[in-house]
Amino acid sequence: MADTIREYFTDLFRSSAPSPATIRKATGGIHTRLTEEMRDDLNRVFTADEIKAAVxxxxxxxxxGPEGFQALFFQKF
Incomplete structure (x- = not known):
């Protein structure tokens, strides 16, 4: 019985990554909607003014956030 329980939970929490072929098959019909200009804009370095405006x-x-601070902390300091 212990072996059955161990096997059940081992399989339950095991992850199996799909093969590259499976990923290509699943995403094959999805067409890119970003232009080169859009990609370049998303990949550029953000300015201090843009970061301040976002904060x-x-x-x-x-x-x-994940570090536990509210936005007020970053706005103040």
């Missing part, structure tokens, strides 16, 4: 556009007391 100050957030609600100051909204949910904290």
């Amino acid at each position: 100050f556009s957030m609600g100051p007391t909204k949910a904290p």
Whole structure:
């Protein structure tokens, strides 16, 4: 019985990555909608002014980020 339980939970929490062929088959019909210009814009380095505008556009007391700080902390300091 212990072996059955162990095997069940081992299989339950095991991940199996799809093969590259499976990924190509699943995404083969999806066409790119980004132009070269759009890709270049997304890959460029952000300016300090853009980062400041993004930080100050957030609600100051909204949910904290992964580090636990609310936007107010970054807006203030």
